[in-house]
Amino acid sequence: MTTSDRSATPTTAPSGGTLRGDQPHPASDTASVAETARVAATVLAPTIAAGPITRRPAVMHLAERFDLDRRAIATLRRLRRTHHGRPVRLRLPGRSVTVLLDHADAGRMLAAAPVPFSPATLEKRAALSRFQPHGVLVSEGPWRQRRRDANEDALEPGRELHHLASEWVDPIRTGADDLPSGIGWEDFSTVWWRIVRQVTLGGDTADDREVTDLLGRLRQDANWAYLLPRNRRLRDRFLALVRQQTGLDRQGSLVSALNAVAADARQAGTGPGDTGLDAAGQVPHWLFAFDAAGIATFRALALIATHPGAHARAREEAGHRGEDEVRQLPFLRACVLESLRLWPTTPALLREARADTAWGGEGTTFLAFTPLFHRDSGRLPYADRFDPDIWLDGRARAQPALVPFSSGPAACPGRDVVLFTTATLLAAILGRREVRLTGTGGTRLGPGRLPASLNHVTLTFSSRPST
Numbered sequence: 001m002t003t004s005d006r007s008a009t010p011t012t013a014p015s016g017g018t019l020r021g022d023q024p025h026p027a028s029d030t031a032s033v034a035e036t037a038r039v040a041a042t043v044l045a046p047t048i049a050a051g052p053i054t055r056r057p058a059v060m061h062l063a064e065r066f067d068l069d070r071r072a073i074a075t076l077r078r079l080r081r082t083h084h085g086r087p088v089r090l091r092l093p094g095r096s097v098t099v100l101l102d103h104a105d106a107g108r109m110l111a112a113a114p115v116p117f118s119p120a121t122l123e124k125r126a127a128l129s130r131f132q133p134h135g136v137l138v139s140e141g142p143w144r145q146r147r148r149d150a151n152e153d154a155l156e157p158g159r160e161l162h163h164l165a166s167e168w169v170d171p172i173r174t175g176a177d178d179l180p181s182g183i184g185w186e187d188f189s190t191v192w193w194r195i196v197r198q199v200t201l202g203g204d205t206a207d208d209r210e211v212t213d214l215l216g217r218l219r220q221d222a223n224w225a226y227l228l229p230r231n232r233r234l235r236d237r238f239l240a241l242v243r244q245q246t247g248l249d250r251q252g253s254l255v256s257a258l259n260a261v262a263a264d265a266r267q268a269g270t271g272p273g274d275t276g277l278d279a280a281g282q283v284p285h286w287l288f289a290f291d292a293a294g295i296a297t298f299r300a301l302a303l304i305a306t307h308p309g310a311h312a313r314a315r316e317e318a319g320h321r322g323e324d325e326v327r328q329l330p331f332l333r334a335c336v337l338e339s340l341r342l343w344p345t346t347p348a349l350l351r352e353a354r355a356d357t358a359w360g361g362e363g364t365t366f367l368a369f370t371p372l373f374h375r376d377s378g379r380l381p382y383a384d385r386f387d388p389d390i391w392l393d394g395r396a397r398a399q400p401a402l403v404p405f406s407s408g409p410a411a412c413p414g415r416d417v418v419l420f421t422t423a424t425l426l427a428a429i430l431g432r433r434e435v436r437l438t439g440t441g442g443t444r445l446g447p448g449r450l451p452a453s454l455n456h457v458t459l460t461f462s463s464r465p466s467t
């Protein structure tokens, strides 16, 4: 399948298209020193401090307490008004960084990947190469394309039910049953990683924590990008373990799908064996990225539990079940998408210009800060509401910058696997239990009360078997 064939497949992710009348700006502006300082203080610093690669709980706590994302959004809205929506180049020493403020510009940038707007920015290369040196996100040129194709063929974006989905239902249901009646983040996270290992690596890996624990330690280092020396011993141990696990090729796992793709490529003679592709080299990103899916699921549970109308619909969808049935669960998928819209787990979408562009020369870094677009109350009537229907009736799809999974040629190829696993887990929980939100870090959640920053770590639930 070629890349152009792929873009024709239906997908649940928003398209990179623009609304009628929305056109990208033909040129950019430059921020004043004061504006740059405000963006640095209220947008860049909190985003970096929160942990771009793994969340720092103490900073998440502060972010929620002071609703820091709301402040970031306010800063960028003000900048947008002053500069009439044009992209704005910050006056930062030693770096050329331009912030996109308009929906159409963000959509345009994401659609034009990897050239001129490459996802493999300096920051991502520095951080991610600590545990995924050959991941597609930090790859360039022909290698990027091969790795991208392999990721798409194995993860099957655009297909709501992966061809292996039926293999994952049992581990997900078992995980839901293993949750205690009082559910905190630690309980949920433990169950989530058991599910992730079984879906990704397969078979009996539920308790095989070493690989994901090592990844956790590498991710903490990666938060420091180029500021901290690399721990090569840890990295080599982790990558060797991933390679070993991938080599076991357990039936029904995501890695088995990837191995099949690599074997097909070898047989068809379309490439020099595994050289360049490095199938096992794609798996660290998968394990890493499933973390965000766990966070999104826990927040979605909080949204559902605090919105009676959605709660009733979610329980109804969850309740229609045959024990081993694999189902699409459109409403629960939409709830997870809403969780990601309201609290994006990748708030900073970064691109680096590989050629001169109308908005800045080669080497310029571009930032689309997704909370600005996702919570744009001047444009979206549902900006600060929980409204899963926007993902079902086409309203979200019509917006080029509602992009929890990014969009365009570098959009997340794992999105449909994510939506399947998360929605199936929510269904397994809500189909058998009555769930109530019992605690947050201090913020109040409910209809009309959705802070821009939500610390998932402090959410707690009570549950009892449903009658």
Ligand code: HEM
Binding pocket: 119, 136, 137, 138, 148, 151, 155, 285, 286, 287, 289, 290, 292, 293, 294, 296, 340, 345, 346, 349, 350, 403, 404, 405, 406, 409, 410, 411, 412, 413, 414, 415, 417, 418
């Ligand atoms: C809630 C969970 C997830 C979210 C919100 C998410 C979101 C994203 C976003 C926003 C990007 C673009 C990043 C950028 O441009 O810098 C991305 C890329 C990617 N994601 Fe995900 N992701 C999730 C989970 C996953 C999972 C579980 C997998 C694999 C099983 C996966 C595989 C990938 C890959 C391979 C890329 C790189 C694509 C490329 O560079 O062409 N993601 N994801």
